[in-house]
Amino acid sequence: MFLNHLSLINFKNCTEASLQLNQAVNCFLGNNGEGKTNLLDAIYYLSYTKSYFNAIDSQNIKFSEPFFVIQGEYSIGNENVNIYCGVKKGTKKQFKFNKKNYTKLAEHIGKFPLVIITPYDSNLILEGSETRRKFLDSLLSQFNKEYLDNLMAYNKLLAQRNATLKQMAERQTFNQDFIEVIDIQLIEKGNLIHRERKLFLEEFIPIFNRFYSDISKDHEQVNLIYNSSLNSDSFENILKVNLNKDRALTYTSKGIHKDDLDFRIMNDYSLKKFASQGQQKSFLIALKLAQFEYIKQKKGFPPILLLDDIFDKLDENRVNYILQMIANNKLGQTFITDTSLTKTPEILSNLNVNHQVFKVEKGAVHLV
Ligand SMILES: Nc1ncnc2c1ncn2[C@@H]1O[C@H](COP(=O)(O)OP(=O)(O)OP(=O)(O)O)[C@@H](O)[C@H]1O
């Protein structure tokens, strides 16, 4: 699967761009704030139907313009596919596969798998559990359609349960039967999601450990642990035991919506508190490369890889590790951003990697 052509109108600071892309490596090079990451985000949009950086679609329209359009021409096997994403202020987002609107955006997820490695990944370590759950969910959704459907159904039921708890508290009534009807469905979906997350992580963690030990040259051990209240008790029991508390709080305090990934280093120390910056970077890269490898195995072809700010995120050894993977044909189509106009092209040329360079300046993109 390759993105052969990308065109943009009024996307963030880019007024217009029409880029014929290389099937191996594409470099977007330029100074700070010129629009390199914006180009990666446009490619991200085409795979995930949304921005990696800003969830509010209308804020990705170029300042004081009424709309943006992103279009991508992909080839999958012998087939050519056109993906269109249009956002106009005050109207619903248009997302089309070969000119046909999707009935549900979720149907698109996973068709054009993509992994992004960016300095913003440190949020996975620094922020609360929601960020890590999103990472987990978005990864699973790339190859497990049922998972995404179950998750969306779970979230709907959860919102319904919370609204009911709130309403009953306001009216000072309590209808146990009503809550139980919701709970039966919530438990069913919750159990399915918990099982999928558990099965997935059993496969994923060894791949992650392998990448970490490769990158860190076996310097120290790391751990990735799946925390879920459902690991030690049935969801049914958890809801029952916490019902009074949930009534008082007027929301559902326990369930798979509170699951977390626990990042540990040197066996049992918190990565956030005790790991050095370099160790944290290695952890994140291992996590992302494991994501890449896992999706590649499941799909049978490599996802598109976006490497944002490659030399900021990675020191030279780690950059070489990744570029060596490209040179060994382990990666698929790759997009790299960097501020230096010469560094990445030089390394790629030395490794004999086929690549194309674009210079980005004030949102305009030129083939070099
Ligand atoms: N909706 C928008 N409309 C117009 N410009 C925008 C919009 N959103 C972001 N920008 C501009 O895009 C620019 C940032 O682009 P981007 O993040 O792609 O830079 P970059 O080349 O990756 O820089 P760096 O090297 O610092 O990472 C900023 O100047 C910002 O003001």
Ligand SMILES: [Mg+2]
């Ligand atoms: Mg950037």
